Amino acid sequence: MSTETMNETQATKLVAALGKIVGPEHVLDRPQGRKKFTGDSSWLSIVAAANGRQLSRQDAVASPTTTEQVAAIIRLANELKVPVTPFGGGSGVQGAANADKGGILLNLRGMNKIRAVDELSLTCTVEAGYICKEFEAWLNAKGFCFTHYPASTEWATIGGCLAARGSGVLSTKYGKIEDHVLSVEVVTPTGEILRTPSVPRHAAGPELTQLLIGSEGTLGVITAITVKLRRLPAKRAFGTFTFGKLEDGVEAGRRIMVSGLRPAVMRLYDQNATQHSLERAVEAGLKEPALVLTFDGDHPALVDAEANECFKICREMGGKDIGPKPAEKWWEKRYVFYYPPFAPELPSIWCTMDVVADFAHITDAYYKVTKAMREAVDPKWNLSLNTHFSHWYEWGSMIYPRFKIPTGPSNYEEALALHDKIVRDATMAALAAGAVINDHHGVGMRLAPYMKDQFGEAGMKTLAQIKRGLDPNNILCPGKLGIKV
Numbered sequence: 094m095s096t097e098t099m100n101e102t103q104a105t106k107l108v109a110a111l112g113k114i115v116g117p118e119h120v121l122d123r124p125q126g127r128k129k130f131t132g133d134s135s136w137l138s139i140v141a142a143a144n145g146r147q148l149s150r151q152d153a154v155a156s157p158t159t160t161e162q163v164a165a166i167i168r169l170a171n172e173l174k175v176p177v178t179p180f181g182g183g184s185g186v187q188g189a190a191n192a193d194k195g196g197i198l199l200n201l202r203g204m205n206k207i208r209a210v211d212e213l214s215l216t217c218t219v220e221a222g223y224i225c226k227e228f229e230a231w232l233n234a235k236g237f238c239f240t241h242y243p244a245s246t247e248w249a250t251i252g253g254c255l256a257a258r259g260s261g262v263l264s265t266k267y268g269k270i271e272d273h274v275l276s277v278e279v280v281t282p283t284g285e286i287l288r289t290p291s292v293p294r295h296a297a298g299p300e301l302t303q304l305l306i307g308s309e310g311t312l313g314v315i316t317a318i319t320v321k322l323r324r325l326p327a328k329r330a331f332g333t334f335t336f337g338k339l340e341d342g343v344e345a346g347r348r349i350m351v352s353g354l355r356p357a358v359m360r361l362y363d364q365n366a367t368q369h370s371l372e373r374a375v376e377a378g379l380k381e382p383a384l385v386l387t388f389d390g391d392h393p394a395l396v397d398a399e400a401n402e403c404f405k406i407c408r409e410m411g412g413k414d415i416g417p418k419p420a421e422k423w424w425e426k427r428y429v430f431y432y433p434p435f436a437p438e439l440p441s442i443w444c445t446m447d448v449v450a451d452f453a454h455i456t457d458a459y460y461k462v463t464k465a466m467r468e469a470v471d472p473k474w475n476l477s478l479n480t481h482f483s484h485w486y487e488w489g490s491m492i493y494p495r496f497k498i499p500t501g502p503s504n505y506e507e508a509l510a511l512h513d514k515i516v517r518d519a520t521m522a523a524l525a526a527g528a529v530i531n532d533h534h535g536v537g538m539r540l541a542p543y544m545k546d547q548f549g550e551a552g553m554k555t556l557a558q559i560k561r562g563l564d565p566n567n568i569l570c571p572g573k574l575g576i577k578v
């Protein structure tokens with residue numbers, strides 16, 4: 094049953110049936126549910142809602158508090174053939190959490206308990222709806238930390254980070270979310286409860302945990318996660334360098350990564366981003382491409398030694414040492430970029446592409462993607478484009494071009510067409526340059542049309558077969574990830 098065919102009577106019956114599972118006070122009907130959950134945080138959702146075209150069209154919202162309740166909801170959805178869309182913090186920027194096919198929006202924020210802490214192994218089992226920032230504060234009070242700090246820490250849930258395969262500001266040292274997870278508890282699309290082995294490394298067959306990470310709600314509802322903890326670092330060190338040429342900064346980053354050094358943060362801002370974004374926060378008079386570095390660890394002498402080796406490489410590449418102050422300020426203000434006056438609002442059009450490639454392709458990807466974005470827009474719209482290389486790997490890096498059109502077309506369809514053209518041209522340029530369409534924001538509605546370009550026929554067929562096998566009634570997030578079953 095799709096939204097289009099769900100009449101008032103059926104919707105009322107659905108609300109009543111959900112109420113029997115979670116209690117009527119934890120269910121919203123269609124009007125209440127659409128009013129409270131207007132969509133995720135993507136420009137696509139925000140502009141659609143502002144134009145009376147809300148993308149998230151749930152018929153009911155259920156807010157379970159236990160895994161058993163989630164399983165019962167999924168079994169009910171199978172019985173009634175009603176779509177289910179898991180919803181974490183709604184901070185996604187790709188439109189993934191929108192219940193675009195109607196049915197049940199599964200609000201997971203009530204799944205927010207800490208189940209266990211193992212202070213010997215440094216692991217913690219936490220429920221999926223725990224907000225990242227609150228989880229971090231809870232851990233910090235005990236002297237621990239969870240080194241996954243997305244800029245959306247205030248809104249994103251741990252489950253949402255896994256589902257969207259996210260990344261945090263310390264990823265260069267500690268990895269993306271998939272590197273922080275030992276195991277998951279998940280409700281399968283047919284309503285069974287699966288707990289994957291509680292270790293990240295084993296040879297007991299394939300790694301099911303990793304199949305769930307990045308599945309954006311299509312292959313199961315993640316209800317709890319066992320994550321790695323770390324002790325709060327004994328020391329942080331900072332450094333800032335500027336480079337006459339962006340390429341020299343990229344090469345410094347490459348040499349650092351391939352030599353085994355691991356800054357916790359390594360952010361290389363291109364000239365525009367240095368002058369119009371970084372500089373507004375750090376106020377250090379920076380004009381050329383700038384590299385912000387931070388280091389951390391349990392052993393202060395090692396932190397200093399690692400920082401000094403990285404600084405040496407930056408100097409060898411012609412980097413000018415600006416000292417620790419701008420990087421320190423960046424660290425203190427690392428979230429301000431996402432609040433007013435930095436955060437864009439309507440009537441602007443904005444979006445961030447995040448594209449990842451190996452070192453052999455990353456510079457080419459930078460030039461091709463940013464060129465494509467500029468050329469996609471008539472100069473009369475005053476596009477601004479700020480790009481940084483924010484997450485580094487031992488084999489490559491990613492670019493984060495953030496565009497904004499201060500005042501786009503007032504007509505909704507025209508504004509949407511302009512946004513979609515920039516995204517399409519940038520995505521095609523990324524693929525042509527040998528990059529992957531996304532590093533950590535996930536696919537959602539924005540990139541679903543390009544999944545076939547990314548994976549090809551065989552890749553999409555494989556995804557569809559997995560989906561069909563796990564979700565025979567196509568209940569969970571139908572159509573998402575561009576999967577056609």
Ligand SMILES: Cc1cc2nc3c(=O)[nH]c(=O)nc-3n(C[C@H](O)[C@H](O)[C@H](O)COP(=O)(O)OP(=O)(O)OC[C@H]3O[C@@H](n4cnc5c(N)ncnc54)[C@H](O)[C@@H]3O)c2cc1C
Nearest residue numbers: 181182183184185244245250252253254256259260310315
């Ligand atoms: C200002 C801002 C800054 C951001 N910075 C970052 C950043 O630094 N790094 C980063 O990675 N992302 C960032 N994002 C994007 C966003 O925060 C991430 O994608 C985050 O992982 C989404 O988490 P959420 O709980 O809000 O998930 P939602 O937006 O609610 O959902 C995202 C997807 O996951 C699915 N989902 C959610 N919970 C579950 C679950 N328990 N089980 C199964 N599926 C589920 C949803 O159906 C949807 O497909 C930013 C967003 C904003 C608005």
